[in-house]
Amino acid sequence: MTDTRTVAVTLGERSYDILIGSQLLEQAGEEISRRFPGSKIAIVTDTNLADLHLPTLEQSLARAGVTSTSIIVAAGEVSKSFVSLQTVVDQLLTAKLERGDFCIALGGGVIGDLTGFAAAITRRGMGFIQMPTSLLAQVDSSVGGKTGINSHHGKNLVGAFYQPSLVLADIDTLDTLSQREFCAGYAEMVKYGLINQPDFFEWLEGNWKQVFAGGAARVQAIARACRSKAQVVARDEREAGERALLNLGHTFGHALEAATGYDNTRLVHGEGVAIGMVLAYEFSHRLGLCNDNSATRLVAHLQAVGLPTSLAQIPGGVGDIEGLMHHIAQDKKVNRGTLTFILVHGLGQALIARDIAAGDVRSFLIDKLGQIKS
Amino acid sequence: MTDTRTVAVTLGERSYDILIGSQLLEQAGEEISRRFPGSKIAIVTDTNLADLHLPTLEQSLARAGVTSTSIIVAAGEVSKSFVSLQTVVDQLLTAKLERGDFCIALGGGVIGDLTGFAAAITRRGMGFIQMPTSLLAQVDSSVGGKTGINSHHGKNLVGAFYQPSLVLADIDTLDTLSQREFCAGYAEMVKYGLINQPDFFEWLEGNWKQVFAGGAARVQAIARACRSKAQVVARDEREAGERALLNLGHTFGHALEAATGYDNTRLVHGEGVAIGMVLAYEFSHRLGLCNDNSATRLVAHLQAVGLPTSLAQIPGGVGDIEGLMHHIAQDKKVNRGTLTFILVHGLGQALIARDIAAGDVRSFLIDKLGQIKS
Numbered sequence: 001m002t003d004t005r006t007v008a009v010t011l012g013e014r015s016y017d018i019l020i021g022s023q024l025l026e027q028a029g030e031e032i033s034r035r036f037p038g039s040k041i042a043i044v045t046d047t048n049l050a051d052l053h054l055p056t057l058e059q060s061l062a063r064a065g066v067t068s069t070s071i072i073v074a075a076g077e078v079s080k081s082f083v084s085l086q087t088v089v090d091q092l093l094t095a096k097l098e099r100g101d102f103c104i105a106l107g108g109g110v111i112g113d114l115t116g117f118a119a120a121i122t123r124r125g126m127g128f129i130q131m132p133t134s135l136l137a138q139v140d141s142s143v144g145g146k147t148g149i150n151s152h153h154g155k156n157l158v159g160a161f162y163q164p165s166l167v168l169a170d171i172d173t174l175d176t177l178s179q180r181e182f183c184a185g186y187a188e189m190v191k192y193g194l195i196n197q198p199d200f201f202e203w204l205e206g207n208w209k210q211v212f213a214g215g216a217a218r219v220q221a222i223a224r225a226c227r228s229k230a231q232v233v234a235r236d237e238r239e240a241g242e243r244a245l246l247n248l249g250h251t252f253g254h255a256l257e258a259a260t261g262y263d264n265t266r267l268v269h270g271e272g273v274a275i276g277m278v279l280a281y282e283f284s285h286r287l288g289l290c291n292d293n294s295a296t297r298l299v300a301h302l303q304a305v306g307l308p309t310s311l312a313q314i315p316g317g318v319g320d321i322e323g324l325m326h327h328i329a330q331d332k333k334v335n336r337g338t339l340t341f342i343l344v345h346g347l348g349q350a351l352i353a354r355d356i357a358a359g360d361v362r363s364f365l366i367d368k369l370g371q372i373k374s
Numbered sequence: 375m376t377d378t379r380t381v382a383v384t385l386g387e388r389s390y391d392i393l394i395g396s397q398l399l400e401q402a403g404e405e406i407s408r409r410f411p412g413s414k415i416a417i418v419t420d421t422n423l424a425d426l427h428l429p430t431l432e433q434s435l436a437r438a439g440v441t442s443t444s445i446i447v448a449a450g451e452v453s454k455s456f457v458s459l460q461t462v463v464d465q466l467l468t469a470k471l472e473r474g475d476f477c478i479a480l481g482g483g484v485i486g487d488l489t490g491f492a493a494a495i496t497r498r499g500m501g502f503i504q505m506p507t508s509l510l511a512q513v514d515s516s517v518g519g520k521t522g523i524n525s526h527h528g529k530n531l532v533g534a535f536y537q538p539s540l541v542l543a544d545i546d547t548l549d550t551l552s553q554r555e556f557c558a559g560y561a562e563m564v565k566y567g568l569i570n571q572p573d574f575f576e577w578l579e580g581n582w583k584q585v586f587a588g589g590a591a592r593v594q595a596i597a598r599a600c601r602s603k604a605q606v607v608a609r610d611e612r613e614a615g616e617r618a619l620l621n622l623g624h625t626f627g628h629a630l631e632a633a634t635g636y637d638n639t640r641l642v643h644g645e646g647v648a649i650g651m652v653l654a655y656e657f658s659h660r661l662g663l664c665n666d667n668s669a670t671r672l673v674a675h676l677q678a679v680g681l682p683t684s685l686a687q688i689p690g691g692v693g694d695i696e697g698l699m700h701h702i703a704q705d706k707k708v709n710r711g712t713l714t715f716i717l718v719h720g721l722g723q724a725l726i727a728r729d730i731a732a733g734d735v736r737s738f739l740i741d742k743l744g745q746i747k748s
Contacts, residue, residue, distance in 0.1 A: 082460045093527040121495070124522060124533045125612070148498060153467040159498045160534065238499070 002171070002216045005223040009143065009230040011237060014163040018143060018230070020223050024170035025056045028104075028131065029064030035166060036102060039127065041068040042092055044115040045106040046075040049133055052176055057106060057131070069095045073114070077262055080110055080149040082158075088118040092126070102127035102165065108134035109141040109269070113159070116147030120162035130164045133173040135185025136270055139192075139225035142167050144233040144246075154330050155254065155262075161238055169226075171218055182212065183306050184270025187249075187277070189221060190301065192228035194277060195245050198348030200224055205301050212305070245350050248342040249277030255327035256311075259318040266315045274307040275314070283364050284343040289353075294346045312372045321366050328361065376545070376590045379597040383517065383604040385611060388537040392517060392600050394593050398544035399430045402478075402505065403438030409540060410476060413501065415442040416466055418489040419480040420449040423507055426550055431480055431505070443469045447488070451636055454484055454523040456532075462492040466500070476501035476539065482508035483515040483643070487533070490521030494536035504538045507547040509559025510644055513566075513599035516541050518607040518620075528704050529628065529636075535612050543600075545592055556586065557680050558644025561623075561651070563595060566602035568651060568672065569619050572722030574598055579675050586679070619724050622716040623651030629701035630685075633692040640689045648681040649688070657738050658717040663727075668720045686746045695740050702735065 004021030019031070032041070041061060045054055050072045061068045071091045073079045092103065103126065105115035112130055119128035132142035148159020174182065186208070193201025210217035229246065236243040253269070253276030260266045281295035299309045311318055318324065328339070339361060343353045378395030393405070406415070415435060419428055424446045435442045445465045447453045466477065477500065479489035486504055493502035506516035522533015548556065560582070567575025584591035603620065610617040627643070627650030634640045655669035673683045685692055692698065702713070713735060717727045 082456065086456045089532055090525065090527075093525055093531055117495075121491075121522075121532050121534055123531060124520065124535055146498065148495075151464065151467055153464075157467055157497060158463055158495050160495055161498055 002219050005219055007223055007226045007230055010234045011163060016163060016165050016167065018167040018169060018226050020169045020171065020219055020226065022170065022172055024168045025053055025173070026060050028057055028168055029060035029066050031168065032129065033064040033066050036127065040097055040101040041066055041104055042095055042097055043068055043070045043104045043106050044073065044088055044111060045070065046073055046079065046111055048075045049107045053106060053133060053173060077110055080114055082149065084114055085118055085149055088114065089122050092118065092122045097126060099123050099126050102129050104129045104131055106131045106133065108132065108137045112137050112141050113147050114149060116162050116164065117149060117159050120147055120160040128162065128164045130167040132167070132169050134177060135174055135182050136188055138169040138222050139185060140188040140229065142169065143226050143229045145237065169222060171214065171222065175214065180268065184268045186305055187270040187274040187307055189225045191248055191273065191277060192225050194298065194344065194347060195248055195350040196348055197228060201347055208305055244340065244352050245342055248350050249273045249280050251328060251341055252276035252279040255324050256314065256318055258327040259323055260314060260316065271308050274302050275309060275311065278302065278309045280342060281344055286364055287343065287360065290344050290346045294344065297347065311368055317372065321362060321369060324365055325358065325362055376593050379593055381597055381600045381604055384608045385537060390537060390539050390541065392541040392543060394543045394545065394597050394600065396544070396546050398542045399427055399547070400434050402431055402542055403434035403440050405542065406503065407438040407440050410501065414471055414475040415440055415478055416469055416471055417442055417444045417478045417480050418447065418462055418485060419444065420447055420453065420485055422449045423481045427480060427507060427547060451484055454488055456523065458488055459492055459523055462488065463496050466492065466496045471500060473497050473500050476503050478503045478505055480505045480507065482506065482511045486511050486515050487521050488523060490536050490538065491523060491533050494521055494534040502536065502538045504541040506541070506543055508551060509548055509556050510562055512543040512596050513559060514562040514603065516543065517600050517603045519611065543596060545588065545596065549588065554642065558642045560679055561644040561648040561681055563599045564675065565622055565647065565651060566599050568718065568721060569622055569724040570722055571602060575721055582679055618714065618726050619716055622724050623647045623654050625702060625715055626650035626653040629698050630688065630692055632701040633697055634688060634690065645682050648676050649683060649685065652676065652683045654716060655718055660738055661717065661734065664718050664720045668718065671721065685742055691746065695736060695743060698739055699732065699736055
């Protein structure tokens with residue numbers, strides 16, 4: 001068993017702790033009853049995780065004398081919908097939970113986003129605890145307070161900024177992930193190095209095998225990623241400026257996810273981000289913002305861990321240029337019709353580039369699509 | 375035409391102005407284009423108000439060169455639902471409104487609550503302007519940022535604290551209200567006097583006829599009410615403490631509304647609040663918190679303007695004590711199972727009374743129900 005690390009997220013009266021370590025599911029009851037005495041709990045999870053982890057958490061809460069009820073939704077992106085939102089809210093009210101009580105999101109990004117949003121709007125805001133069970137959720141979606149559901153117009157277009165009161169990231173849950181899921185989460189971890197921490201990127205280049213193996217290196221890497229994100233969020237909670245840097249690789253990545261119909265057999269989010277980050281580096285090079293050595297090193301590292309790095313690796317392709325440009329224009333980072341991209345001057349040197357000409361994006365992507373066929 | 379008054383609501387970076395005056399619908403385009411240049415607008419209104427006021431507002435926006443689209447929902451409480459919320463959000467996204475664009479809520483409390491909530495969750499928060507057209511909305515629901523919809527578990531159980539960027543309260547729109555609707559809004563105005571401003575209550579006792587007649591006294595009274603509410607909200611935006619005082623008369627009032635099935639032919643919200651405030655004064659007297667002179671003066675004033683003051687005046691009755699106690703327990707001001715009531719030491723001297731014994735409430739209401747039958 002490895003030591004538990006604590007990362008403090010500093011947001012005034014909305015500050016909270018992220019605990020990263022082993023056996024946190026087993027310790028959750030004790031931790032929660034100590035921090036929030038007298039509160040009732042509703043655990044929200046999905047059908048898959050209900051089998052894997054729910055009994056452990058329920059028993060831990062019961063041992064600590066915490067009253068809990070469990071709400072189980074369908075596994076997968078389908079649950080980020082108005083229908084599931086209404087179902088969860090209704091069950092929270094049926095369970096007579098009050099403002100001072102807590103929802104626990106036990107699951108990956110989908111469960112965290114759905115549960116956080118439900119907590120944000122039930123009685124105009126009740127307590128919320130994240131227990132992320134995927135690497136993606138542990139290093140990204142469980143930190144920072146973005147919650148929400150999808151619309152048929154696009155992903156995450158409906159939601160709230162709503163901070164949890166506590167995050168418990170149990171690294172043991174990652175042992176149940178497939179290699180592909182772990183890799184996808186790893187892409188978001190690499191992102192923090194690429195944004196503003198070249199030393200972390202270099203550390204990952206040298207230590208990724210230990211991170212994949214588990215134990216102390218994994219805890220260290222997750223804590224470093226959470227701290228990176230927490231610092232950015234603390235300075236810009238509602239994405240008025242700097243926080244947009246966290247979208248590195250995401251405008252391209254979201255477009256690729258949309259172009260593949262959000263079909264997880266073809267492309268998962270982290271893979272879209274991996275390819276999207278490579279595209280951001282290549283596009284930055286094309287615009288004369290950085291040299292090509294950065295893109296080369298990035299591609300080499302992502303390939304080493306087993307992540308895709310080019311459009312050609314997406315089964316079934318990504319459609320034509322009109323489709324991609326449509327998805328890019330629908331991305332929520334559009335502001336008054338101009339395109340905003342997160343670009344780079346090099347490894348660990350990301351920047352927010354506003355007023356990027358759509359024509360430049362188009363011709364870059366046309367060339368990339370051409371490379372698939374050739 | 376009377377002078378326009380401005381009330382500033384001080385909430386840090388969420389501060390905003392409330393403008394109260396004549397012909398503000400006609401001036402809206404100019405005001406909005408000056409304050410928020412380049413923003414697109416979606417007007418949300420209901421089928422009744424679309425006939426009365428929408429053309430005036432649309433023309434005003436068009437004259438000022440502001441692009442707008444209109445979203446029309448069914449009139450009445452039925453629109454404070456998940457279905458209407460999803461419809462409005464979807465239409466905002468279809469209209470390609472972005473974070474920096476604005477929804478205008480053109481209507482009474484229902485439209486304001488629904489539109490504000492839709493603005494709060496669309497793209498995790500877009501701009502929002504209130505244009506309240508009822509007295510109730512002008513003095514209460516358009517100020518303070520409470521937005522939301524109903525659940526079958528109760529009213530306003532789903533929502534967000536979300537502040538508008540501007541409130542334009544055009545008193546001319548009040549000329550289209552029925553006497554009954556105007557009276558209902560007046561009850562909320564009286565409430566501010568009862569909470570902490572005995573001089574305002576006394577002013578209303580002497581000047582209510584001028585307020586009902588319109589013109590400068592009406593603007594003055596609305597501005598005073600808005601300022602009262604704004605001060606409380608500025609000190610306690612998210613109802614951690616003092617803001618609960620604004621619920622004077624509302625725990626009883628909500629229970630009466632629920633007991634009459636939210637049937638507006640029997641009881642409208644402001645009438646429930648009027649009777650609820652009288653009950654709060656009588657209950658306070660019974661608990662030895664205040665003398666009976668306060669309740670007598672309150673009843674006299676409410677009767678003078680034509681508001682109901684007792685359970686006996688509710689057509690069809692309010693059911694039995696079990697039903698009323700159930701509705702009171704479901705009220706969202708319940709905290710960990712104890713009952714919280716807003717009670718009074720006298721006119722203009724309200725207090726938050728926590729840990730009120732349910733038995734005391736029950737026996738008080740049993741006596742009140744007995745008075746109907748006798």
